[in-house]
Amino acid sequence: MxxxxxxxxxxxxxxxxxxxxxxxxxxxxxxxxxxxxxxxxxxxxxxxxxxxxxxxxxxxxxxxxxxxxAQRLGPYQAMEVWDYDSFGRIQFSAAEVNQDDLGSIVExxxxxxxxxxxxxxxxxxxxxxxxxxxxxxxxxxxxxxxxxxxxxxxxxxxxxxxxxxxxxxxxxxxxxxWDYEQTAIVATIAISHPHQNTARQVFLPTGPVAWLPLADPNQVSLVWSADTARAQQLLALSAEDFVRELQVVSDQCLGDLSLHSERLSFPLxxxxxxxxxxxxxxxxxxxxxxxxxxxxxxxxxxxxxxxxxxxxxxxxxxxxxxxxxxxxxxxxxxxxxxxxxxxKRGFGTPNPALKFARGLGLRVADKFAPLKQTLIKSALG
Ligand SMILES: Cc1cc2nc3c(=O)[nH]c(=O)nc-3n(C[C@H](O)[C@H](O)[C@H](O)COP(=O)(O)OP(=O)(O)OC[C@H]3O[C@@H](n4cnc5c(N)ncnc54)[C@H](O)[C@@H]3O)c2cc1C
The missing domain is CATH 3.50.50.60 (FAD/NAD(P)-binding domain)
Structure with a gap:
């Protein structure tokens, strides 16, 4: 050649x-x-x-x-995704598809x-x-x-x-x-409960919040995507008030949180x-x-x-x-x-019927093994 x-x-x-x-x-x-x-x-x-x-x-x-x-790699063995506004929740684990992990968080x-x-x-x-x-x-x-x-x-x-x-x-x-009309806020967050190599994401009506496991079991990388007006509000808060808001949306899944870095923002x-x-x-x-x-x-x-x-x-x-x-x-x-x-549209809707359907969809996907395995395999890439 x-x-x-x-x-x-x-x-x-x-x-x-x-x-x-x-x-x-x-x-x-x-x-x-x-x-x-x-x-x-x-x-x-x-x-x-x-x-x-x-x-x-x-x-x-x-x-x-x-x-x-290795000390800068965050392999994640499980994922938890839930809907802040409904009963919908789904959990994936690498073991369900005979893998060691579902991917890795890399800086x-x-x-x-x-x-x-x-x-x-x-x-x-x-x-x-x-x-x-x-x-x-x-x-x-x-x-x-x-x-x-x-x-x-x-x-x-x-x-x-x-x-x-x-x-x-x-x-x-x-x-x-097109403009997603959302801004992502990223920061490193210290957590009192170890993350157990689990990537977590909650869908709020204003956008998704993700906590991604870093190599340190007591640190996660935060990606908080929110409608731009809400993101501006969050960025204007003091570190203490920002963490208070984050604590509320986290449902205590990571224990007590504290801001370990500055906050950066990216229009989406x-x-x-x-x-x-x-x-x-x-x-x-x-x-x-x-x-x-x-x-x-x-x-x-x-x-x-x-x-x-x-x-x-x-x-x-x-x-x-x-x-x-x-x-x-x-x-x-x-x-x-x-x-x-x-x-984005499915989780951003305020329509109560669609919210119910979304919760039901997540519950069904969580309980139905073949569908869940298909979802996990597509997430693996
Ligand atoms: C908040 C956020 C979270 C994300 N999370 C994920 C994730 O979890 N997983 C995932 O897969 N993706 C994620 N992404 C997307 C990911 O960050 C980008 O897709 C990826 O970084 C793009 O890489 P790139 O090399 O194409 O471009 P870039 O990283 O933008 O690199 C472009 C390079 O080109 C150089 N350059 C620019 N202009 C010129 C020029 N005129 N001459 C010479 N050099 C130039 C720049 O300096 C830079 O080095 C995320 C994005 C955001 C905003």
Whole structure:
């Protein structure tokens, strides 16, 4: 197979994973990142992701998962989901599907630092502290101008430069989007009852609240998604008052809570790029799709883009193969966007009949083993 020169933009977990995978295949890789090498601290980082088994398998094949420090990984063996407003509750456990865990909570910066070092060892050529200012291409090659004046010519351009993608704008790719009208507040919370490696989520009428188990049995990562007005109120509260509100919605499932970090907030928006492939340039990860974090699937979706793209680049691929990749990945993203919307609308409704049906649905799913196993298997990815 003839090796190609790929230029990548964006060294988040999606761009870095792709860079390592392409180098494993022998391609030449130049990775442009406007920031610098991420360095994680001693305290848990506030941005975390629930990494599903399929994503973990990709990271194992990239020789990266093995490098993640065990003391920074939160494998979860069970999940509890309940409805604040009704009797509905469902519990899943890894044992029900003969697995050790249902996934792992990973701090984004920890994963990114390990991936970055893996990419350096694999001789990815990094250009840091720069952005892209122009993209031109023809049938044979793609040419990038950087904002420091440098020019790069390559066979293909793969951009994973996040939700505000510069490359997507430079390629004039239109987007479908809507505002979820919610904001996610994230923080590290200290808890008096150990989390027992269980991920918990309660659906409130104003949005879902998730407590994700960290490596320390007495710490969880909070992702509180709330209608924007409510989120602003919560952010304006003192630490004590914020914790008091959180204590109320937690139903005491984690004992006494206290705030262990600052609070960060992220406005939530669905974005879906209408085209992912323009001649020899393609976009993936958050640059192509962003979704509500309620099922913890955004990064998993991006890593699945990578896994599938690596199957294409492992061959002497043609434009048609890239077009097939685009079709397959767009279908997966649309399915996920639809599922998130159904969840959000289903749990956000004040309609009493729908609330009753929702409670009943959760109870039935909890008691009916085959349905439950199907749900668990789809959550594993
Ligand atoms: C509150 C919250 C909770 C979430 N929880 C989960 C979860 O549990 N599980 C899950 O799977 N997903 C989760 N997600 C989604 C997940 O965080 C994202 O899908 C994932 O981080 C996207 O990775 P990425 O590499 O595509 O983009 P990013 O992480 O945004 O990386 C983009 C990179 O590109 C660089 N860049 C940007 N512009 C340029 C430019 N012009 N030139 C050069 N470099 C550039 C940036 O500096 C950055 O390094 C959550 C999201 C939120 C908001």
């Amino acid at each position: 003839k090796m190609k020169h790929m230029v990548l933009v964006g060294a988040g977990m999606v761009g870095l994973s792709l860079a390592v995978g392409l180098r494993q295949q022998g391609h030449r890789v130049t990775l442009i990142e406007r920031g610098q090498r991420p360095v994680f601290g001693t305290e848990p980082e506030l941005r975390v992701s629930a990494i599903a088994h399929t994503s973990r398998d990709l990271l194992v094949s990239l020789d990266t998962w093995q490098g993640l420090p 984004n910066k920890v994963l990114e630092q390990i991936l970055w070092d893996r990419a350096l060892a694999a001789q990815v050529e990094f250009l840091t502290g720069v952005s892209v200012s122009a993209v031109e291409q023809d049938q044979q090659q793609v040419q990038l101008r950087l904002d420091d004046g440098r020019e790069i010519t390559a066979d293909y351009l793969f951009a994973a430069d996040g939700g505000k993608s510069t490359v997507r704008s430079l390629l004039h790719i239109p987007q479908t989007f 928006r669905m974005q879906y790029a209408q085209t992912w492939l323009v001649q020899r340039a393609l976009i993936l990860g958050d640059a192509a799709h962003t979704i509500h974090p309620l099922a913890g699937q955004g990064a998993n979706l991006g890593l699945a883009d990578v896994k599938s793209l690596l199957k294409v680049t492992a061959t002497e691929f043609s434009q048609r193969d890239l077009r097939d990749w685009e079709r397959e990945r767009k279908a997966a993203a649309v399915t996920m966007i639809g599922t998130m919307e159904a969840f």
